[in-house]
Amino acid sequence: MSKALEGIRVLEVGGAADFAVPYAGLLLADLGADVILVEDQHGHPLRAGHPALPPDTAVHNAVFDFLNTGKRSVAIDYSTPGNTEFAALVASAQIILTTLQPDEFAALNLTLHNNKPLALVHVTPWGSTGPYRDRPATSLIVQAAAGWVTSRKEVVMEPVQVGGQMHEWATGAYISVSALTAHRAAHQQQRPITVDFSEFEATHSMLCYDRLRYDARGELGVPRDRILISPFGIRRCADGWVGINTLTQAQWEDACRMTGLEDYYGFMQEMNRGEGPLDEFSAKVDTFLADKTVNELVTLGQSMRVPTIPVTQGKEMFALEQWQERPFFYEIDGNNQKYQVPGPPWRLSVTPARQSASAGQR
Amino acid sequence: MSQPLPFAGIRVIEFAHFWSVPYGTMFLASQGADVVKVESVQRPDVWRANHTAPILGDRWMDRGLLWQATNLDKRDITLDAASNEGRALLKQLCASADIFIENYASHVVEKQGLSYEDLRAINPGIIMVRAPSFGNEGPWKSYVGWGDVFEQVSGFATVTGYPDSRPQTPGGYMDPIVAMHLTTAIIAALEYRDRTGDGQLIEVPQSEVGMAMAGAILIADQFGYPPMRPGNRAPGFAPQGVYRTGDAEKTYIALSIRDDQEWIALIAITGSPVLASLTSLGLEGRHKHHDAIDDAVAQWTLAHTADEMLAQLQAAGIPASRLLKPVDYNIEPQLVEREYYQELDHPLSGPRLFPTFPMHFSYETSRSIHSRPAPMLGQHNEEILRGELGVSESDYADLLVKNVIGTEPLKG
Numbered sequence: 001m002s003k004a005l006e007g008i009r010v011l012e013v014g015g016a017a018d019f020a021v022p023y024a025g026l027l028l029a030d031l032g033a034d035v036i037l038v039e040d041q042h043g044h045p046l047r048a049g050h051p052a053l054p055p056d057t058a059v060h061n062a063v064f065d066f067l068n069t070g071k072r073s074v075a076i077d078y079s080t081p082g083n084t085e086f087a088a089l090v091a092s093a094q095i096i097l098t099t100l101q102p103d104e105f106a107a108l109n110l111t112l113h114n115n116k117p118l119a120l121v122h123v124t125p126w127g128s129t130g131p132y133r134d135r136p137a138t139s140l141i142v143q144a145a146a147g148w149v150t151s152r153k154e155v156v157m158e159p160v161q162v163g164g165q166m167h168e169w170a171t172g173a174y175i176s177v178s179a180l181t182a183h184r185a186a187h188q189q190q191r192p193i194t195v196d197f198s199e200f201e202a203t204h205s206m207l208c209y210d211r212l213r214y215d216a217r218g219e220l221g222v223p224r225d226r227i228l229i230s231p232f233g234i235r236r237c238a239d240g241w242v243g244i245n246t247l248t249q250a251q252w253e254d255a256c257r258m259t260g261l262e263d264y265y266g267f268m269q270e271m272n273r274g275e276g277p278l279d280e281f282s283a284k285v286d287t288f289l290a291d292k293t294v295n296e297l298v299t300l301g302q303s304m305r306v307p308t309i310p311v312t313q314g315k316e317m318f319a320l321e322q323w324q325e326r327p328f329f330y331e332i333d334g335n336n337q338k339y340q341v342p343g344p345p346w347r348l349s350v351t352p353a354r355q356s357a358s359a360g361q362r
Numbered sequence: 363m364s365q366p367l368p369f370a371g372i373r374v375i376e377f378a379h380f381w382s383v384p385y386g387t388m389f390l391a392s393q394g395a396d397v398v399k400v401e402s403v404q405r406p407d408v409w410r411a412n413h414t415a416p417i418l419g420d421r422w423m424d425r426g427l428l429w430q431a432t433n434l435d436k437r438d439i440t441l442d443a444a445s446n447e448g449r450a451l452l453k454q455l456c457a458s459a460d461i462f463i464e465n466y467a468s469h470v471v472e473k474q475g476l477s478y479e480d481l482r483a484i485n486p487g488i489i490m491v492r493a494p495s496f497g498n499e500g501p502w503k504s505y506v507g508w509g510d511v512f513e514q515v516s517g518f519a520t521v522t523g524y525p526d527s528r529p530q531t532p533g534g535y536m537d538p539i540v541a542m543h544l545t546t547a548i549i550a551a552l553e554y555r556d557r558t559g560d561g562q563l564i565e566v567p568q569s570e571v572g573m574a575m576a577g578a579i580l581i582a583d584q585f586g587y588p589p590m591r592p593g594n595r596a597p598g599f600a601p602q603g604v605y606r607t608g609d610a611e612k613t614y615i616a617l618s619i620r621d622d623q624e625w626i627a628l629i630a631i632t633g634s635p636v637l638a639s640l641t642s643l644g645l646e647g648r649h650k651h652h653d654a655i656d657d658a659v660a661q662w663t664l665a666h667t668a669d670e671m672l673a674q675l676q677a678a679g680i681p682a683s684r685l686l687k688p689v690d691y692n693i694e695p696q697l698v699e700r701e702y703y704q705e706l707d708h709p710l711s712g713p714r715l716f717p718t719f720p721m722h723f724s725y726e727t728s729r730s731i732h733s734r735p736a737p738m739l740g741q742h743n744e745e746i747l748r749g750e751l752g753v754s755e756s757d758y759a760d761l762l763v764k765n766v767i768g769t770e771p772l773k774g
Contacts, residue, residue, distance in 0.1 A: 145684070166518050178721040182723060185723065198720055212427040230531065321500075340580065348551065
């Protein structure tokens with residue numbers, strides 16, 4: 001069976017200690033592209049770890065291997081201008097994902113033919129133009145600048161980042177879309193197409209409606225800046241954490257019924273704003289949950305159409321009954337340890353998904 | 363001469379609601395696809411009711427700004443897929459479509475005769491995309507969920523927050539994330555179809571998108587590092603944090619110190635004797651004294667404004683930023699300079715600034731990538747049903763009478 005992206009060669013050139021580009025490359029490899037990691041004599045920066053990972057080489061290696069599943073790797077000193085080996089590789093590629101800025105890439109003195117399709121995606125923290133272009137960035141700084149560091153859904157809490165580098169992984173999916181769209185345009189127009197891709201803008205894109213929401217709240221005559229909390233939200237129960245999530249009045253009433261708190265039907269709006277009898281309500285919810293297990297609560301909540309879910313801690317995920325029955329996680333046999341990783345986020349009926357479990361070898 | 367956009371000639375039938383799928387199809391529409399959103403007067407997209415109300419005026423369900431921001435560049439029709447006539451027209455529409463995409467609860471489309479097998483029978487090349495919450499099979503196939511739920515089940519809530527806080531839901535960012543994953547799969551499937559003529563069925567369960575991004579969390583846990591809530595810290599940098607400033611209005615800045623050189627620069631900028639006494643500390647030592655360092659940094663930040671501190675920190679090459687707040691999105695200098703927001707004039711709610719997408723393609727002649735404001739409910743009924751599907755004038759009138767189509771939600 002041929003693969004969806006059969007015949008498309010992707011190069012990853014440059015790199016940063018950041019999951020975004022490697023994850024984008026993984027998504028393309030999962031769909032059958034021939035993804036080649038181009039590493040100079042220092043190796044990809046992620047081989048030395050990610051600042052947010054525990055300082056342990058075994059973890060760094062395993063994460064690197066996972067992100068490079070199904071890719072190949074070549075060692076080429078690409079940063080020396082005029083490197084013919086690299087030039088030949090570039091000439092064979094349809095897509096290039098690079099962390100180099102356009103002027104840095106141009107300085108490599110590669111000849112890109114005007115009539116040859118190529119998607120050249122420049123992924124940089126702030127983009128290739130604008131006042132921030134050359135500012136240094138870290139994961140926290142990109143999140144802060146993009147609006148991701150907030151007091152989340154608590155009434156009182158100092159602003160906090162989102163953990164797990166979620167924005168970097170998510171940005172990877174924006175990058176894979178950019179690459180495939182540019183590839184399509186390049187093929188149609190028979191010329192190279194470049195993409196100026198800003199990780200900051202991608203991160204901002206995931207919450208960019210908040211300004212429209214702010215305006216709408218003003219027009220509706222409700223306080224614009226008031227934080228919106230989740231009165232049920234994430235809570236401790238007998239054997240772990242459970243999330244009870246309510247969006248609509250109907251879900252709110254169902255959740256009140258589920259916890260025996262029908263007296264609070266009328267308080268949703270008030271408590272969403274962090275007002276009203278929140279403390280007393282909260283104490284009653286906790287009392288209800290204290291002797292019940294996560295599984296009991298999820299079964300009960302879902303039977304009443306209340307979006308109730310286990311708040312999983314890492315590998316607990318593997319034991320969830322849905323993924324016991326529905327294959328998703330699979331095992332990588334590393335050098336010293338076997339470990340499980342998530343599969344690709346899609347199932348296609350005709351073309352295969354992840355091609356192999358063999359990680360990139362240098 | 364401007365070239366056609368990359369998805370020109372691709373027709374997408376969107377049988378979907380809320381934010382995830384419609385955001386992905388909006389990307390395709392902004393790049394030239396003809397996206398036809400199918401709603402019904404019985405059940406308009408529930409997302410229409412978000413942040414709008416009758417006090418805003420007539421047709422208030424067309425005025426929701428979040429709904430509009432998710433449905434720019436599309437055409438909109440109503441068809442009651444529960445009726446025979448509506449279903450027949452929807453199938454007629456699918457016969458010439460490239461993509462049919464849905465995100466309803468498991469088995470809704472099967473009930474309405476719109477399964478992949480049904481659609482393939484009338485259009486073998488069609489690409490059908492489904493984005494269920496947990497998957498169309500398995501014991502959780504009927505479970506309900508939305509963004510917050512997927513963040514909680516995929517492990518991201520557990521690693522968000524302070525060590526002494528409960529797990530924090532990141533905040534419902536999963537919808538656009540799911541959208542970009544499914545759009546990746548769609549474009550790949552179009553590549554395959556262009557090559558072979560074959561369509562296929564794509565399933566992108568929203569919870570599995572979250573889990574697919576949890577690889578590093580899962581690996582670290584299996585190597586003896588169980589998930590924890592790091593606050594604003596990171597093992598590779600210290601100090602790193604978020605600090606309140608002395609500005610009159612509540613303001614915070616974030617900063618990261620990546621190496622010894624930046625540490626020394628920070629000490630010089632702050633002039634703090636406490637920090638100066640810790641000059642010789644390396645990364646490990648700074649982690650050990652992180653609480654004390656934070657107190658000293660916070661003392662400095664509280665005594666100065668964000669503007670003056672950011673100028674000093676950035677001049678020294680230290681990664682630092684103000685925490686962006688919604689009220690400032692439209693005036694954020696980098697976003698303004700790169701024209702991230704685009705003004706579109708909606709007939710009912712007037713001119714507004716809407717987000718574009720974060721990719722700047724070299725073939726774009728302008729950053730104004732959106733070609734038109736969001737449609738009104740059923741705005742393109744006549745254009746599509748009469749003009750493109752050839753429904754006769756009398757049949758069209760009949761459809762209106764029977765509420766198979768319409769332009770106003772039915773009451774109750």
